[in-house]
Amino acid sequence: MPQTIVEKIAQAHLADGPQRPLRTGDFVSIRPFHTMTHDNTSAVMSKFKAIGAKKISDPKQLVFALDHDIQNRDEANLKKYGSIEAFATQHGVDFYPAGSGIGHQIMVERGYVLPGSFVVASDSHSNMYGALGAIGTPIVRTDAAAVWATGEFWWQIPRTIQVVLEGKLPEGVSGKDVIITLCGLYNHDEVLNAAVEFSGSGVASLSMDARFSISNMSTEWGPLVAWFPVDDVTIRYLRGMHQLLQEQGVERFTEKDIDRWIQTPSRPDPDATYAARIVLDLGQVTPHVSGPDTVQAMQSLSEIEKKRVAVHKAYLVSCVNSRVEDLEAAAWVLCGKKVAPGVKLYVGAASAWTQQEAEKRGVWQALLDAGAIPLPSSCGPCIGLGTGLLEKGEVGISATNRNFKGRMGSREAQCYLASPEVVAASAIAGYITGPRQFADRTLVRNYEEFASNSHSAERVEILPGFPERVQGRLVFMPPDNVNTDAIYGKDYTYRDDMTPAMMARVVMENYDPTFALRTRAGDVIVGGFNFGTGSSREQAVTCLKAKGIPLVIAGSFSQTYLRNAYNNGFLCIEVPELVKRLREQFASDIAGKEKTIIPGEQVEIDFTSGTVAWRGASFAFPPLGSVPQSLVIAGGAENMVAKRLGLDQKHPREEAVVVSGD
Numbered sequence: 331m332p333q334t335i336v337e338k339i340a341q342a343h344l345a346d347g348p349q350r351p352l353r354t355g356d357f358v359s360i361r362p363f364h365t366m367t368h369d370n371t372s373a374v375m376s377k378f379k380a381i382g383a384k385k386i387s388d389p390k391q392l393v394f395a396l397d398h399d400i401q402n403r404d405e406a407n408l409k410k411y412g413s414i415e416a417f418a419t420q421h422g423v424d425f426y427p428a429g430s431g432i433g434h435q436i437m438v439e440r441g442y443v444l445p446g447s448f449v450v451a452s453d454s455h456s457n458m459y460g461a462l463g464a465i466g467t468p469i470v471r472t473d474a475a476a477v478w479a480t481g482e483f484w485w486q487i488p489r490t491i492q493v494v495l496e497g498k499l500p501e502g503v504s505g506k507d508v509i510i511t512l513c514g515l516y517n518h519d520e521v522l523n524a525a526v527e528f529s530g531s532g533v534a535s536l537s538m539d540a541r542f543s544i545s546n547m548s549t550e551w552g553p554l555v556a557w558f559p560v561d562d563v564t565i566r567y568l569r570g571m572h573q574l575l576q577e578q579g580v581e582r583f584t585e586k587d588i589d590r591w592i593q594t595p596s597r598p599d600p601d602a603t604y605a606a607r608i609v610l611d612l613g614q615v616t617p618h619v620s621g622p623d624t625v626q627a628m629q630s631l632s633e634i635e636k637k638r639v640a641v642h643k644a645y646l647v648s649c650v651n652s653r654v655e656d657l658e659a660a661a662w663v664l665c666g667k668k669v670a671p672g673v674k675l676y677v678g679a680a681s682a683w684t685q686q687e688a689e690k691r692g693v694w695q696a697l698l699d700a701g702a703i704p705l706p707s708s709c710g711p712c713i714g715l716g717t718g719l720l721e722k723g724e725v726g727i728s729a730t731n732r733n734f735k736g737r738m739g740s741r742e743a744q745c746y747l748a749s750p751e752v753v754a755a756s757a758i759a760g761y762i763t764g765p766r767q768f769a770d771r772t773l774v775r776n777y778e779e780f781a782s783n784s785h786s787a788e789r790v791e792i793l794p795g796f797p798e799r800v801q802g803r804l805v806f807m808p809p810d811n812v813n814t815d816a817i818y819g820k821d822y823t824y825r826d827d828m829t830p831a832m833m834a835r836v837v838m839e840n841y842d843p844t845f846a847l848r849t850r851a852g853d854v855i856v857g858g859f860n861f862g863t864g865s866s867r868e869q870a871v872t873c874l875k876a877k878g879i880p881l882v883i884a885g886s887f888s889q890t891y892l893r894n895a896y897n898n899g900f901l902c903i904e905v906p907e908l909v910k911r912l913r914e915q916f917a918s919d920i921a922g923k924e925k926t927i928i929p930g931e932q933v934e935i936d937f938t939s940g941t942v943a944w945r946g947a948s949f950a951f952p953p954l955g956s957v958p959q960s961l962v963i964a965g966g967a968e969n970m971v972a973k974r975l976g977l978d979q980k981h982p983r984e985e986a987v988v989v990s991g992d
Contacts (some may be wrong), residue, residue, distance in 0.1 A: 332599035334490040334812065335557055336525040339465045345447040348955050350771045353607075354489045355904070355952030362804045364468070365477045366443045366451035367389055369398040374452065377475035381968050382977040386480040389422040393442055394427065395433035401716035402707045425633075431681025431707040434458045434649040438542065439681060441575055441582030443570075445560045446596040450483070455649055456550045457715060461541035462567075463560035463596055465525075468549075470866070472889070472897045472967050478970045484551065484896065484957050488554050489605040490525045490598075495532030497613035502766055504659070505540025506651055506729065506749040508610070509547040510618045514628030515699075515773055516551070516608060522860060523889050525555035532612045533559060538567040539655035547731040547795070550625045552768065560595040573939035574683075586613025595921065600763075609776040610698055616768045620747035623735045631752060631764045639746070642724040644675045644757035645738075645752055646697075647705060648712040652680040656689045656750040658698045661696040663754035663765045669701035670760035676718040677704035677751075701759075711738055720745060724737045727756045734781045788940050790953045795963040800880050800932045802854040805942065806912050806927040812857055813864030814891065816841035820875045830876035833869065842925040849926075851878025854933050858884065858909060861902075871895045881885040881935065883951075885909040896958060899965040903935070905942050908949040915945075 331351040335339070339351055340360060347358030367374050371394050386392065396411055411428060418425035426436050434455055436442075443449050445463035452454055452474045459466025473483040526548060534900040536544070541558050548556035556714040558564070565947070568588055575582060646652060657679065669675045677697050679685035685707055688694040698704065703718065710716040712730040720726045720739030726746070728738065733745035746762060792798050819840045822828055828985055838845035855874070861884035862870060872896050874882065881901035895902045910928075913920060919927050934943045940953040964970035 331603040332603065334525070334599040334602045334604070335527055336465060336490055336555055336598060337602075338486070338598065339446060339448055342446065344397070346957055348953070350486055354487055354603075355581075356487045357952070357955060357958040358485055358487065359482045359483050359957050361487050362450045362477065363444070363447035363464075364393055364437070364449045366393045366395060366396050366433050366437050366442070366449075366453070367474055368453060369410075370452055370471060371417075372410050373394075374471050374474045375414070375417055375736050376477065377471055377968065381479060381972050381975070383475075383479040383971070383975055384657045386423065390424075391481060392423045392478065393433070393437065394418050394423055394425045395431075395436045397432045398709045398713060399715050400428035400706060401710065406710040410474075416876065428708070430708055431679070431684065432649040432652075432709060434546065435653070435680035435684065436604050438462060439571065441571055441580070444583055444587070445564065445591045447776075450477075453546055454549050455546050457553065457556045458649065459545035459664060460548075460557040461538065461545040462553055463558060463591075465555055465557065466545070467554050470893050470897070473629060473893065476967055476971050477565060480974055484961065484967070486892065486952075488523055488525045490527050490602070491521050492604045492607045493526050493874045494530035494535075494607060494609045495530050495534050496530050496609065497611045498535040499612045499615060500768075502751065502768070503615055503617060503763075504749040504751065505536060505543040506547070506614055507552065507617050508536075508540070508612065509544045510625070510628055510747065511517070511615050512608075512610065513620060513625040513784065513836060514618065515775055516777060517556075517626035519860065520608070520777060522552035522605065523886060524553045525557065526551075526553040527604075528556070528558045528685060529608050529610075531881055532585075532610075534561055537613065537655060538563055539653045542653065543650050543656075544618075547625075550731055558592055559597065562568060565592060583911060585895060592792065600662060601879050604780060606777065606779040614771045614773060616771055617749060617752055617764050618726075619752065619762060621733045622744035622746050625733065625747065630770050631748075631768055632770050635763050637762075639762045640725060640760060641673060641756050643718060643720060643725045643726045644669075644753050645711060645718070645726065645728035645730055646753055647676060647678040647710055648727075648730040649680060649709070650731040651750050652678060652684065654684055654687050654691070654693070656685070656729065657697065658691065658693045660750040660754035661693045664700035664750050664758065665696050666798070667700055667758050669757045673757050673760055674703055675700070675702045675720065675757040676711060677702040678710055679707045682707050695901055699779065700927060714738055719954070727762055727945060729753045754941045787853045787962050789940055789955045790940060790955060792938055793956060793963060796937070796959040798938050799936050800854070801932055801935060802852045802880060804929060804933040805849055805855050806916065806929070806930055807855060807857045808913060808916070808927065809925070810858040810885070811860045811863050812841060814862055815864055816869050817862065817870040818867060823867050823869055833873040833876040834878070837873050845926055846877070848928060849877065849879075850983035851984070853879060854881060854908065854935070855879055856882065856883045856912060856933070859886045859906070861885075862895075863885050863888040863964060866890045866894065868894050868898060871898050871900050874899055881912055883908060883933075896961045897967040899969070901954075901958075901962055903942075903954070904949045905949050905951045908942055908944065910945075911947065
């Protein structure tokens with residue numbers, strides 16, 4: 331059976347799952363090559379200890395890198411950092427103290443990410459690792475604790491979208507312009523929660539740093555994975571890294587490994603099945619600016635230059651655009667010039683090694699001579715921490731990856747994203763501009779969606795304690811993007827006095843105030859696409875359990891919501907064809923703005939065959955094998971890990987989820 335690269339790499343790291351070639355939608359247990367945590371290591375430590383675990387399954391699997399709040403010198407933060415370092419020393423985990431660099435940069439530059447490997451981190455920008463031909467994808471803290479304790483975590487294989495890059499970037503156009511263009515041109519969730527597989531003749535023209543930028547900021551575009559093929563550019567980078575590490579007495583891989591990557595690089599099968607294909611001509615890409623306050627809106631540089639948008643602060647920081655190539659590009663623009671009066675330009679290298687290399691090349695001094703304000707190698711202002719945050723009424727131009735309102739400071743400030751060259755030129759001019767003129771080119775959407783390769787019914791062995799079938803009254807919520815605040819409002823999220831009965835009474839209050847009164851225990855919710863988007867609050871799952879809802883069916887789920895659901899032992903299944911059918915059947919109700927449609931009929935879910943039955947029709951869904959069944963039986967990931975370690979479970983299953991009903 332032909333496989334995409336994601337299916338192949340997942341197969342190579344499979345710990346548990348279907349005993350056949352893996353495919354989109356499969357739930358699997360993965361043994362990752364490496365797992366990185368940063369300042370949130372302390373939160374993972376708490377989960378690890380709460381499980382009752384005493385020993386790290388494989389210390390060499392883990393990397394700790396302190397990078398988020400390193401400018402914070404108060405006693406509590408220093409104590410937290412000290413406890414993380416002590417824990418790393420106790421368990422023999424590779425540890426990088428504050429000032430070493432941003433965790434993602436450390437992972438790629440210190441040899442923890444290799445072609446064909448599966449590498450995760452408890453941070454959303456783990457997509458960056460795909461630039462080296464690996465799967466890089468984020469996990470949540472519960473998953474990280476599971477990896478610490480057992481060496482494994484659960485994952486559902488996403489659909490894959492092929493992005494074909496053709497041509498070559500014009501002079502003065504960067505990898506940042508490519509990802510800004512993709513975010514702005516395909517801004518209707520085309521790649522949301524997918525794996526993006528870059529291919530085409532244009533890939534060879536992209537430098538390694540350009541690939542890192544594209545993969546890193548793909549997070550804001552929406553995919554869970556952003557993979558580049560291994561080619562001569564990759565191999566040159568790996569050879570340079572290998573030499574540098576050897577000089578320091580570190581060997582993460584050998585010359586034989588490099589030869590193997592050259593001779594047999596990981597590749598998707600030629601006839602692999604894709605959900606969609608995007609084609610982008612790099613020759614048509616020009617510098618663009620994202621924003622303000624969203625990556626989904628973009629303007630060409632020539633268009634925004636006419637508006638003379640004044641800027642107060644400019645940033646060359648973060649894991650997306652603070653490598654040597656980025657700093658060098660900005661230095662060429664700034665060389666011999668000064669930052670405009672009234673403008674502050676902040677610069678921070680992606681790692682200590684990056685800064686050393688920039689200093690050796692004279693790049694760092696050129697930035698300082700122009701008036702740049704140096705920051706330590708860390709995250710800093712890109713996540714709203716430390717020096718240089720945007721204040722009320724200010725406008726920022728930044729080579730970071732996120733410009734959400736309030737992300738880099740005040741919610742009453744505005745932030746635009748651009749390439750290092752545009753940031754540098756804007757800092758000099760005092761308004762958003764570039765170092766040279768670019769004629770606008772017409773960007774054409776080239777997106778082809780393929781017929782759904784939906785799962786056929788498949789017999790599944792049911793583990794003891796898991797139901798063969800669930801039957802309940804269908805409750806249809808037709809809108810897409812029902813967010814976690816709609817499911818469980820912020821007014822209750824931080825209240826410690828909310829009992830399960832109280833939670834049940836406020837379910838969906840911000841979505842439909844009548845929902846809790848009209849629904850009852852045993853009802854089966856069917857939602858639209860991207861169900862559970864928004865914040866990561868776990869109560870958006872546990873409130874449904876408190877209401878007695880046995881499961882949610884949706885066209886698709888927010889990945890964070892899906893992880894929270896199974897990590898709490900709650901069933902979620904994706905059945906897009908059922909959602910489409912319901913929308914056809916209840917088109918008039920939807921047109922009338924009905925938020926909750928309860929036709930009064932039963933829907934039956936058969937887990938033995940992976941099918942949903944409604945009104946005489948049958949709809950297939952990805953089979954729930956041993957991995958998701960075990961999570962539900964145990965009542966969640968922490969209990970499952972405790973069970974595997976032979977420890978007492980913290981929460982009895984009967985409190986975890988109601989799954990009976992047939």
